[in-house]
Amino acid sequence: MFGFINKLFSAKKNPSTAFKSGNFKLGMETLEMREVPSAASGAMHTVAPPPGHLTQQIAFYIDAQTHLLRENSTDLNVGSNTPSNVRLLSAGHDARGGAEVFVTAGDGSFWKWDAGTWSKLLKPTADIVEGFAAVDGGRAYAILENVKTGGISLQEYDGVSFHKIPAIGTPATLDAITEPGNTDALVVKNTDGSLMDYFQFSPGSTFLSDKLFAPSRFSISRITDFSVGLDSIGRADVYATFKSRFGPSSLEKNLVGSSPSNWSIVANGSTYKKFSATDNGEVWVIGSDGSVFEYDQFGHKDPQTEIGSFIAGADISAATSQDVFIVSADGAMTQWVNSLNGAFEAVQVDGPGTVRL
Numbered sequence: 307m308f309g310f311i312n313k314l315f316s317a318k319k320n321p322s323t324a325f326k327s328g329n330f331k332l333g334m335e336t337l338e339m340r341e342v343p344s345a346a347s348g349a350m351h352t353v354a355p356p357p358g359h360l361t362q363q364i365a366f367y368i369d370a371q372t373h374l375l376r377e378n379s380t381d382l383n384v385g386s387n388t389p390s391n392v393r394l395l396s397a398g399h400d401a402r403g404g405a406e407v408f409v410t411a412g413d414g415s416f417w418k419w420d421a422g423t424w425s426k427l428l429k430p431t432a433d434i435v436e437g438f439a440a441v442d443g444g445r446a447y448a449i450l451e452n453v454k455t456g457g458i459s460l461q462e463y464d465g466v467s468f469h470k471i472p473a474i475g476t477p478a479t480l481d482a483i484t485e486p487g488n489t490d491a492l493v494v495k496n497t498d499g500s501l502m503d504y505f506q507f508s509p510g511s512t513f514l515s516d517k518l519f520a521p522s523r524f525s526i527s528r529i530t531d532f533s534v535g536l537d538s539i540g541r542a543d544v545y546a547t548f549k550s551r552f553g554p555s556s557l558e559k560n561l562v563g564s565s566p567s568n569w570s571i572v573a574n575g576s577t578y579k580k581f582s583a584t585d586n587g588e589v590w591v592i593g594s595d596g597s598v599f600e601y602d603q604f605g606h607k608d609p610q611t612e613i614g615s616f617i618a619g620a621d622i623s624a625a626t627s628q629d630v631f632i633v634s635a636d637g638a639m640t641q642w643v644n645s646l647n648g649a650f651e652a653v654q655v656d657g658p659g660t661v662r663l
Contacts, residue, residue: 345481345533346396346408346438350633350661352625353397353405363625363641364405365655366397368662370637375409375419379656382407388424389417398440398484401465408440420444427463437477439492442484447492449477460494460504471513474502481534483542491542491562493518493534501529503562505542518544519566526551535583535624537561538603545583547575557581559589559605572605584624592619598632598642611650613642620663633661 350367366377374381375392383389391412400406406420408427416428416435428435433450436458440446444465451458460473460480475496482492489506492513496502501519506512519529532546542562548569549555555575560568572589580592587603590611596618600611613632617640621633628644636658645651 345479346394346410346440348394349621349663350623350631350639351395351397351407352623352631353399354625354629363629363631364397365623365631365639366395366405366407367633367639368392368395370659370662373662375407377405377407382419383409383424387426389415389426394435394438396438396440396446398446399442399444401444406440406444408438408446410435410438416448418446433459437479439480439482441482441490443488445484445490447471447480447482447490449480449494460492462490471504474515474517475500481532481544483534483536485536485542486540491534493532493542493544493562495529495532499528501532501544501546503542503544505562514563516563517566518560518562518564519546519569530555533581533583533589534562535587535589536585537587543583543587545572545581545589547581549575557589557591559587570605572601580619580622582622582624582630584627584630586627588627590622590624590627590630592622592632596620596635598622598630600627600630611642613650613652617642617652621661631655633663634658635663637661637663 352363352365354363369376375383389409389411392409395407395409397407400420408418410416414430418425418427433452436449436451438446438448446463448461450461458476460471460477461468477494478497480492480494484490488509491505494502499521502515503518504513504515521528527548527550530547530549532544534544537543545559547555548558556571557573558569558571578591578593581589583589589601596615598613598619600608602608617632618634619632620635624630630642632640637660638658639656639661641653641655
């Protein structure tokens with residue numbers, strides 16, 4: 307982490323928008339474990355490769371033509387004992403540091419792919435998975451609905467089995483992340499619109515909780531979406547969109563374990579469409595015009611990270627603050643990365659019509 311931070315604060319570099327194709331080699335200091343948000347969706351998810359792997363970041367996505375789940379260019383759910391019609395996915399790292407992905411299938415079953423092997427974790431007749439997020443260490447967090455009672459629970463999958471986490475309120479959506487000390491932090495939005503965090507002081511310890519946002523009948527704002535990352539010293543933080551009942555919205559930031567009064571405004575809601583929090587307290591953004599850029603830990607737009615609107619960004623997933631994947635409106639995938647020559651470069655990973663939006 308420290309070498310990575312030193313690189314970030316080194317002399318400014320001139321951005322480059324030259325496209326390249328094929329495999330892209332990165333420096334060792336960018337190849338950290340996955341420390342970025344992981345909320346499940348039907349869109350692309352990216353993770354960093356294991357330490358020592360001199361390859362580009364790993365992207366999981368659903369192919370727009372075949373509808374199969376892919377890792378980079380490899381189909382994963384072919385043959386017997388694999389999930390069909392994957393709906394949602396979330397990628398993380400297993401206990402050895404390799405990339406893995408959790409998915410829900412079309413029949414409602416819940417699966418994990420790790421080191422080339424699929425495992426069915428929940429049958430369609432078991433609890434319904436309403437949302438989930440993969441982290442490191444082979445772990446994942448899920449919101450489950452009991453098929454018999456309809457009760458909602460927040461649970462941890464520890465790599466072997468599920469364990470219930472005492473939740474405050476009724477969870478609706480979540481995001482999660484692993485901090486450098488192998489402790490996990492969750493941010494959960496409840497059905498009443500409140501935002502809770504759950505975090506550990508040490509690996510495997512009990513989760514503590516705080517309320518990050520508590521709407522009331524007199525509140526003029528509500529949180530619509532959020533993304534969890536890490537600040538400059540490795541603590542979990544969260545970016546969220548606050549939408550006013552009078553129309554305006556804003557992108558704001560807070561630290562997990564903090565108070566509802568500590569939100570700080572980063573950007574006007576009219577300036578962006580999507581965002582993905584990452585490490586070093588930063589966040590990648592798709593601008594309202596389709597451009598891509600990053601806000602640093604101080605909430606300042608970093609001009610060296612900006613890529614023009616010709617990419618026409620429609621979806622975004624940040625592997626690190628120095629590396630982000632973008633899916634354009636035509637289904638093409640582009641990697642925007644701080645490369646060895648000291649400049650951000652756009653690398654076309656897949657052509658139009660490849661990635662399902």
